[in-house]
Amino acid sequence: MKLVYKGKTKDVYEMDGEKYLLKFKDDVTGENGRFDPGANTVGLTMEGAGKAGLRLTKFFFEKLNNMGIPTHYVDADIENSSMIVKKATMFGNGIEVICRYRATGSFMRRYGMYAKEGQPLDAFVEITLKDDVRNDPPITEDALDMLGILSKEEYKVLKDLTQKISGVVKDELKAKGMELYDIKLEFGRIGEDRHIALIDEISGGNMRAFKDGKYIEPLELEKIMLEN
Template identity: 70%
Template sequence: MKYVYSGKTKDVYELEDGNYLLKFKDDVTGEDGVFDPGANSVGLSIEGAGKAGLKLSQFFFEKLKEQNIPTHFVDANIKEKEMKVVPATVFGQGLEVICRFRAVGSFLRRYGRYAKEGQHLDSFVEVTLKDDERGDPPIGRDALHMLGILTKEEYGILKNLTKVISQVIKDELAKKGIELYDIKLEFGRNENDQIILIDEISGGNMRAYKDGEYVHPLELEKLLLGPSPVTITK
């Protein structure tokens, strides 16, 4: 296989069959040794983080496959912390799509004059540009179209897929008494220009609560799939 690049939490390789291999790392984002899924740099290493993220991703991707929802997932090797995916191109230099079921995080910071913390939201979909330098600014349908990032029709597909996928994940968490507050997804186009879900679906991509208490991202894998001890090394 051919090395392509190293991301914050995964290394990417191109395989001989034309697919790609994502090797999950134990590095996680954060600052000053404190884990933060929203941070823009690697802050520490948590033993077991890569495997936990991959196990959750495999679990959710297989649930989506059962419902014929298009994704880049092919298969996974948990022992080697590897996920095989089909090639995909991102929109522009990358978009993040957030589905919000409650008012928390950046939504509350922006709209706190009108929204109350924890207020129920009706699967609100928000798109942001992946741009660390500019703080990942939100962007609307018309601007995305005018800037040539995606068409208005593609935006409609993206929005609908986000709602459907997020509801599937929300329902799976609810089976374990966990409530999904919001989730961040990424999409791309496959070789047939079909819009598909890409990247991973792990605890670091979502905010979830159980019995009114915030669930640490790395605890989600244990709650859903069984115990998975981790060791933190700064």
């Protein structure tokens, strides 16, 4: 298989014209040895993070597929830390979509003059460009449209899907006694009709959750979620 992209937390291989294989790593994003789902650098390596992240990703993607929510997921091999997905086209050079239920992280760094840490937010959707050089700047609906990255019609679909998917994750975490503060998702265009679908992963490494007021580390979150 041909390596087409070497990422921070996973590598992407081309299987054929229609499918890719994602190989999960034990690296997670963060800064100064601390995990941060919004960071654009690898902060630390956690043994078992790749397999744990893939297990939770498999759980959520299969659930979403069964609900009729479009994703790129085809199959997963937990032992080999790999996932087979449909080929997707990125928006521009890639965007990240964050859904926030409480004010924390980069939201506080930007809006701390007005917001209080942990303040409730109503499924606030924020889009950032994948651009390490410019520290992943946030971008508005109008700018996305004017720059030819995403049309206004596509933005509405993207926002709706983000809130729907995040709501599913939030409810699943709540059933295990956890509260979702925020989650980072990625989307792409798939198939001949170029419909918008969820891509990448849904793991402890791209969300923040708390239980009894205490932050839950990604590996612990995945353990709590997948225990019987």
